[in-house]
Amino acid sequence: MFTTTIAQNCQYSLKGKISDFHDNSSIIGASLQIVNSNKNTITNFDGSFEFKNLCKGKITLVIKHVACESKTISFIISKDIVKEITLEHHLEELEEVVVKSESKSESTSIEKSIKKDIITNFSDKSLGDALNTLSGVSSLNTGNTIVKPMIHGLHSSRLLIINNNVRMFDQEWGDEHAPNIDMNASDRIDVIKGANSLKFGSDAVGGLIVVRGKKYARKDSLFGSSLMSFNSNGFGGNLNSEIIKSYKSGYYTKVQMSYRRFGDFKAADYSLTNSGLENINASFRLGYNSYLKGFEFYYSQVNNKFAILKSSHIGNVNDLVTAINSLEPRVIKEFSFSIDNPKQSIIHHLGKIEAYKRFQGFGKLTFQYDFQVNRRREFDLRRGDLKNTPVIDLRLVTNSIQSDLQVKPNDNLKLNIGFLGRFQQNNPISTGYRPLIPNFDKFDIGLYTIGNYSLNESTELNAGIRYDFSKIKARKWYNITDWNETYNYDELFPEFETGTIAGVRIFTKPQYTFHNFSTGLGLLKKINDDLSLFINYGLANRVPNPSELFSDGLHHSAARIEKGLLNINKETANKFIVSMERNNNNFGFVISPYFKKINGFIQLIPVGISTTIRGAFPVYEYNQIDAEIYGIDIDLNKKINNRLDYYGSISLLRGKNTSENLPLINMPAANFNNKLMYFNEEFKQLSISITHKTVLQQNRFPDYNFFTLDPVTQQDVFVDISSTPPTYSIFGLNISSAFNEGKLQFELNVENLFNTSYREHLNRLRYFSDELGRNINFKIKINY
Amino acid sequence: MKTMKTMKTIKLLAVLFISSLVITSCGDDDVIEDPNAEELITTVTYTLTNGSDVVTLKYTDLDGEGGSDGTYAISGPFTAGASYTGSIKLENETESPAENITEEIEEEDEEHEFFYTSSLDCTFCSLVIDKTDIDGNGNPVGLETSLFFDTPATDGSITVVLKHEPSKPNDGTSADAGGSTDVEVSFNITVL
Numbered sequence: 001m002f003t004t005t006i007a008q009n010c011q012y013s014l015k016g017k018i019s020d021f022h023d024n025s026s027i028i029g030a031s032l033q034i035v036n037s038n039k040n041t042i043t044n045f046d047g048s049f050e051f052k053n054l055c056k057g058k059i060t061l062v063i064k065h066v067a068c069e070s071k072t073i074s075f076i077i078s079k080d081i082v083k084e085i086t087l088e089h090h091l092e093e094l095e096e097v098v099v100k101s102e103s104k105s106e107s108t109s110i111e112k113s114i115k116k117d118i119i120t121n122f123s124d125k126s127l128g129d130a131l132n133t134l135s136g137v138s139s140l141n142t143g144n145t146i147v148k149p150m151i152h153g154l155h156s157s158r159l160l161i162i163n164n165n166v167r168m169f170d171q172e173w174g175d176e177h178a179p180n181i182d183m184n185a186s187d188r189i190d191v192i193k194g195a196n197s198l199k200f201g202s203d204a205v206g207g208l209i210v211v212r213g214k215k216y217a218r219k220d221s222l223f224g225s226s227l228m229s230f231n232s233n234g235f236g237g238n239l240n241s242e243i244i245k246s247y248k249s250g251y252y253t254k255v256q257m258s259y260r261r262f263g264d265f266k267a268a269d270y271s272l273t274n275s276g277l278e279n280i281n282a283s284f285r286l287g288y289n290s291y292l293k294g295f296e297f298y299y300s301q302v303n304n305k306f307a308i309l310k311s312s313h314i315g316n317v318n319d320l321v322t323a324i325n326s327l328e329p330r331v332i333k334e335f336s337f338s339i340d341n342p343k344q345s346i347i348h349h350l351g352k353i354e355a356y357k358r359f360q361g362f363g364k365l366t367f368q369y370d371f372q373v374n375r376r377r378e379f380d381l382r383r384g385d386l387k388n389t390p391v392i393d394l395r396l397v398t399n400s401i402q403s404d405l406q407v408k409p410n411d412n413l414k415l416n417i418g419f420l421g422r423f424q425q426n427n428p429i430s431t432g433y434r435p436l437i438p439n440f441d442k443f444d445i446g447l448y449t450i451g452n453y454s455l456n457e458s459t460e461l462n463a464g465i466r467y468d469f470s471k472i473k474a475r476k477w478y479n480i481t482d483w484n485e486t487y488n489y490d491e492l493f494p495e496f497e498t499g500t501i502a503g504v505r506i507f508t509k510p511q512y513t514f515h516n517f518s519t520g521l522g523l524l525k526k527i528n529d530d531l532s533l534f535i536n537y538g539l540a541n542r543v544p545n546p547s548e549l550f551s552d553g554l555h556h557s558a559a560r561i562e563k564g565l566l567n568i569n570k571e572t573a574n575k576f577i578v579s580m581e582r583n584n585n586n587f588g589f590v591i592s593p594y595f596k597k598i599n600g601f602i603q604l605i606p607v608g609i610s611t612t613i614r615g616a617f618p619v620y621e622y623n624q625i626d627a628e629i630y631g632i633d634i635d636l637n638k639k640i641n642n643r644l645d646y647y648g649s650i651s652l653l654r655g656k657n658t659s660e661n662l663p664l665i666n667m668p669a670a671n672f673n674n675k676l677m678y679f680n681e682e683f684k685q686l687s688i689s690i691t692h693k694t695v696l697q698q699n700r701f702p703d704y705n706f707f708t709l710d711p712v713t714q715q716d717v718f719v720d721i722s723s724t725p726p727t728y729s730i731f732g733l734n735i736s737s738a739f740n741e742g743k744l745q746f747e748l749n750v751e752n753l754f755n756t757s758y759r760e761h762l763n764r765l766r767y768f769s770d771e772l773g774r775n776i777n778f779k780i781k782i783n784y
Numbered sequence: 785m786k787t788m789k790t791m792k793t794i795k796l797l798a799v800l801f802i803s804s805l806v807i808t809s810c811g812d813d814d815v816i817e818d819p820n821a822e823e824l825i826t827t828v829t830y831t832l833t834n835g836s837d838v839v840t841l842k843y844t845d846l847d848g849e850g851g852s853d854g855t856y857a858i859s860g861p862f863t864a865g866a867s868y869t870g871s872i873k874l875e876n877e878t879e880s881p882a883e884n885i886t887e888e889i890e891e892e893d894e895e896h897e898f899f900y901t902s903s904l905d906c907t908f909c910s911l912v913i914d915k916t917d918i919d920g921n922g923n924p925v926g927l928e929t930s931l932f933f934d935t936p937a938t939d940g941s942i943t944v945v946l947k948h949e950p951s952k953p954n955d956g957t958s959a960d961a962g963g964s965t966d967v968e969v970s971f972n973i974t975v976l
Contacts, residue, residue: 313964314964314965315947315948315963315964315965315966315968316965316968318965318968319964319965322959322962330962330963331962381948381949381964382823383823383885383888383889383892383948384888384891384892386823428819430819431819432819432823433819433823434819434848435819439816475815475816477816477818477819479847479848479850479851479852480851481847481851481852482850482851486850486851498815500815502818503878504846504847504851504852505818505847507815507816507818552850553849553850554849561849561850563850610849610850611853611854612845612848612849612854613825613826613828613843613845613854613967613968613969614825614965614966614967614968615945615965615967615968615969616968617849619850711901711941711943711945711968711969711970712899712901712943712945712957712958712959713901714903714941714943
């Protein structure tokens with residue numbers, strides 16, 4: 001009797017068919033497994049499957065297919081069931097339709113993402129401003145428009161910025177060179193703090209910033225959006241429009257354009273004369289997507305024109321002292337839209353073509369060619385006929401080919417093998433000034449293998465290794481006294497001499513070859529449904545950039561002479577980072593401590609004074625020391641009630657020059673952010689939030705202050721270039737709402753609500769002026 | 785059809801890549817031209833004349849920033865109780881013939897001003913340096929000056945500062961004028 005009951009209760013069947021979510025085609029060979037049983041099957045030629053002899057009760061079915069996201073569904077079995085199940089293709093192919101919002105670039109990677117809504121929020125600001133909202137990310141600014149992102153205190157050549165799978169080369173070595181990216185062209189930005197970066201390079205000492213577009217669903221549609229913004233501070237704004245056409249056949253195309261214009265900005269108490277900007281950007285995308293193959297063509301052009309605060313143009317160290325000691329900038333004029341000298345004008349072209357093909361039973365092969373042309377012109381105050389000639393005019397052309405092969409020997413193992421070849425050429429264009437960066441050619445070859453292994457349901461491992469070869473060939477003139485006496489290069493590098501000498505100048509051809517190995521290890525352990533532990537280790541090697549080797553000249557806005565050194569060697573970093581993440585709307589957190597040991601850390605520090613016909617200048621030289629950077633990033637979110645959420649974050653960081661037992665220069669100070677957000681979905685998606693940010697005074701800085709003789713007064717004056725500005729707190733208010741099913745969105749922001757005057761020690765213009773005062777910002781977005 | 789497209793794409797890629805290599809990789813062995821520092825001021829000459837008594841104060845730094853240090857050439861002592869007329873000349877001697885930068889300053893005199901200060905090691909003595917020329921707006925420029933040395937001094941200095949885009953008029957000091965410094969040179973002098 002008893003056994004009969006069981007037999008009767010285990011007579012049900014589950015039949016069904018599995019098809020592609022996008023085009024309804026049958027998925028053949030998908031594996032189905034009932035959890036906690038030995039029942040499994042595979043879909044047949046028309047995508048159908050059947051389980052027989054199922055018992056009454058709840059079953060959980062896991063469906064896997066090599067090209068799709070795994071899917072888990074539960075059923076209550078009380079009768080025979082027929083079910084149609086759809087699977088989604090891999091997120092890398094069809095990112096838009098993958099609803100899993102927390103997807104990462106690699107599952108073991110420690111990273112943070114900025115989604116389209118935040119990008120929209122910062123539509124009229126820069127990439128650096130948007131990333132600044134993430135814990136552990138800060139920025140090195142020149143004024144308020146030139147914003148360089150910093151991860152854990154590292155920036156410039158130590159961060160790789162990947163724009164649509166293309167590594168950006170836009171003279172990124174310079175402290176006052178912001179990335180030439182129009183954020184409006186992107187749909188998601190990931191900041192990878194951990195180690196999963198080998199695919200893009202071996203030199204991500206600081207981390208990676210990955211700017212992504214998205215791919216579009218295979219359906220016939222035409223949609224787009226336009227955004228307009230207006231700001232009270234700077235009396236300007238932004239206009240961005242994009243339109244996307246996609247076809248059921250798999251083709252899609254997107255055109256996007258943006259225009260941004262601001263006049264002089266205002267600090268709390270005065271106008272910042274000559275601080276406006278003008279940007280015109282456009283991007284075009286054309287692609288074809290299918291499971292077996294696809295391609296994408298992408299081209300973007302960024303035109304940036306940034307005015308640089310008039311008062312920051314100074315002549316010598318005594319002018320700098322005057323600027324530091326006066327409370328206000330030297331030049332304060334009426335508001336104006338004009339962009340006068342000093343200014344930067346940059347055009348960046350980026351184009352790529354990427355194609356992939358899947359070979360059955362083998363893997364997926366991707367090939368990409370990309371090119372970039374960067375023309376950077378910096379204008380200064382000059383005399384006579386040279387007034388409109390830039391002082392820096394550099395053209396950098398970069399060509400790369402890369403290919404990646406992805407194979408999956410079994411369900412648990414994924415392998416990527418890749419190759420990269422790159423050729424780069426820098427051309428200084430005649431400015432009537434000795435170029436800061438000389439002519440150089442650079443060749444790179446890279447090879448990598450990365451493996452991803454699922455140890456079990458809850459544990460994933462990632463390991464990779466990469467080899468890079470780099471060759472730099474430069475051509476440069478030196479002052480003979482510098483070559484022979486100051487730096488002793490005639491004995492250190494006789495092989496660079498060419499025998500050509502003209503007057504007091506010697507022509508040289510410095511050449512370098514580097515071999516680098518780097519590795520990455522990642523571990524993900526899922527502790528329970530919403531709690532995960534990530535552990536990352538990375539070994540990164542960075543080849544010195546041309547400015548570290550060859551810089552040679554006066555840097556006006558800094559009133560200093562900057563000198564690269566030919567004996568600078570590569571920098572080696574060992575990075576450890578751990579992250580405990582609880583992904584939960586009611587109460588979630590990320591606690592992420594890190595430690596970086598960097599040997600041969602290249603820094604630019606003052607070494608003495610040089611007297612010129614313009615007076616005295618501090619001389620800054622690149623040197624190498626051992627450094628340690630460690631800290632912790634903490635993020636919290638807590639639901640207070642149905643409508644009210646709290647978000648908070650803290651970043652703490654210490655940078656140490658262990659060779660000289662000094663703090664590291666230009667490290668971000670401890671800072672914390674709080675945000676209280678009210679959200680009412682039913683009432684026009686009304687959201688009101690109050691934000692707060694406090695940055696503590698940086699008390700750990702190396703003291704490079706010095707005395708210099710003021711020949712006018714014949715007295716020694718103190719040059720306080722190191723001391724840091726005091727702690728500041730700023731508040732903000734954000735109100736947004738959507739009408740007509742989200743087709744029309746409004747947003748009102750008040751930044752620096754209380755018009756606080758403050759200075760930030762990571763702003764290169766902090767000697768000259770305060771940060772921005774209050775700004776009221778209004779945005780309208782229309783989706784169609 | 786699609787294979788055709790892929791083929792075309794691959795061909796296009798090949799052409800792009802090869803052409804970029806060809807365009808960018810020529811001329812490796814050429815000596816590139818040493819860019820002239822056109823704007824460089826290498827030489828400041830301050831000539832002071834009292835009849836046949838001519839004193840020149842000269843500062844020269846031919847290789848600009850860095851390299852070897854600048855050199856001073858002071859032709860001789862000044863005479864106590866004498867008035868001198870001064871005229872200043874700026875040159876770029878890396879060009880041949882030397883470029884006269886004073887002319888550029890004359891053309892843009894509203895955007896430039898020289899400032900002269902002195903210190904003398906003596907009691908109750910003074911050296912007053914007056915600017916005797918004016919720009920289009922009636923403000924001093926300082927290309928032409930007059931000086932009077934009243935008493936002897938064993939040691940002293942004259943400092944010449946040229947400001948670009950100073951505020952004009954100003955209170956006569958370089959500190960008040962602001963602007964960016966194009967020249968700042970101190971000469972050691974003696975008055976017999």
